Amino acid sequence: MLGRHIHPNLSLPAIFNGAMHGTLCPELPADAPPAWSALMNACCSYQPADRPSFSDAAEHLERIVASLTAAEAESQRVTV
Numbered sequence: 692m693l694g695r696h697i698h699p700n701l702s703l704p705a706i707f708n709g710a711m712h713g714t715l716c717p718e719l720p721a722d723a724p725p726a727w728s729a730l731m732n733a734c735c736s737y738q739p740a741d742r743p744s745f746s747d748a749a750e751h752l753e754r755i756v757a758s759l760t761a762a763e764a765e766s767q768r769v770t771v
Contacts, residue, residue, distance in 0.1 A: 713737055726755045 709715030
């Protein structure tokens with residue numbers, strides 16, 4: 692994720708333990724986009740009912756891509 696190991700400070704046994712008990716979620720970098728962090732945190736919710744459905748997650752990702760595309764287009768207009 693984002694070009695980094697997702698659990699750089701955990702040993703392999705700690706990763707297995709967290710995965711088995713449903714307490715393991717990737718450590719998000721401080722500079723991760725807020726929308727991406729929110730989706731990742733929602734997907735890692737301990738309670739399955741609190742996690743987004745696949746279609747909800749896909750829609751969220753589509754909104755993130757659209758936002759990034761719009762921001763990139765705006766930056767191109769500003770620099771020209």
